[in-house]
Amino acid sequence: MKKLAELTTAEFVDLLASDAPAPGGGSAAALEGALGAALTAMVCGLTTVGKSKEKYAAYQSFVIESQKKAEDLKARFVDVMDRDTEAFNVVSAAFGMPKATDEEKAARSAAIQKGLEGCTATPFEMMELAVETLELTAELLGKTNDSAASDLGVSALSLRAAIQGAWLNVLINIGSLKNKELAEDYRKKGEAMLEKALPLADKIYAAVVASL
Numbered sequence: 001m002k003k004l005a006e007l008t009t010a011e012f013v014d015l016l017a018s019d020a021p022a023p024g025g026g027s028a029a030a031l032e033g034a035l036g037a038a039l040t041a042m043v044c045g046l047t048t049v050g051k052s053k054e055k056y057a058a059y060q061s062f063v064i065e066s067q068k069k070a071e072d073l074k075a076r077f078v079d080v081m082d083r084d085t086e087a088f089n090v091v092s093a094a095f096g097m098p099k100a101t102d103e104e105k106a107a108r109s110a111a112i113q114k115g116l117e118g119c120t121a122t123p124f125e126m127m128e129l130a131v132e133t134l135e136l137t138a139e140l141l142g143k144t145n146d147s148a149a150s151d152l153g154v155s156a157l158s159l160r161a162a163i164q165g166a167w168l169n170v171l172i173n174i175g176s177l178k179n180k181e182l183a184e185d186y187r188k189k190g191e192a193m194l195e196k197a198l199p200l201a202d203k204i205y206a207a208v209v210a211s212l
Contacts (some may be wrong), residue, residue, distance in 0.1 A: 003082045005081065005082060012031075022089060022092075025168065025169055026119075026126070026169040027085050028165060030077050030162070032161045032162040033158070033166075034077035034078050035155075035158045036137075036158035037071075037077055037133045038074045039155035039158065040140065040152065041070035043140065043145060044140070046148045047063045047144040048064055056144065059143040069136055070133065070137075084122040084126075087115070090114075091115035091119055093115075094112040094114075095108075095112060097111055113177065117177065117182070119169075119173045120170055120177070123167070123170045123173075124166070124189075126163070126165075127163050127193050127194075128193065130159050130163035131197045131200075133159050134159050134163075134200040137152060137155055137159070138200050138204055152204065152208055153205050156204035160197070163193065163201075167190055170190050171187075
């Protein structure tokens with residue numbers, strides 16, 4: 001089977017719309033993050049060519065370095081998009097394990113819990129990536145091609161959707177974790193990331209709107 005990243009856009013959205021349980025919201029959130037990072041990289045690229053290169057000469061080194069970081073973040077989002085679906089498939093397989101004896105029930109339960117931990121780790125990673133990308137994007141305000149300001153705004157919106165979508169996937173999984181200490185740790189760290197990321201996304205969007 002093809003990796004999600006290898007599908008055409010039409011193939012991906014058709015698969016997403018099908019009754020297959022995966023890919024689902026987690027992989028969609030990762031894709032949103034990849035789109036946001038890609039847009040940030042694009043805006044950087046448009047700042048280092050033509051007349052923009054002269055207009056933003058003071059920021060060239062910073063913008064070039066930012067473009068590299070955005071490209072790397074985009075690739076990491078794409079990678080976790082597939083790993084999120086793979087993690088879900090592990091849980092699905094665990095639920096299909098036999099449960100006729102006490103030993104089988106115990107093995108099945110342990111496999112499910114391990115799978116759920118994996119299903120929580122991938123969207124949590126998406127949240128971390130979204131925060132990092134939003135911080136990078138916010139630093140670019142006023143330093144990039146103003147003709148691409150709307151693209152920077154769409155990046156912020158995409159990254160906002162990515163982190164909130166990923167958070168929903170963290171929440172739905174930690175609710176089933178028996179390891180309550182781990183679940184609470186994810187909750188506290190996730191809430192802290194949201195408190196940092198959402199105002200950043202709003203700041204970028206507001207700045208872009210004000211500049212148009």
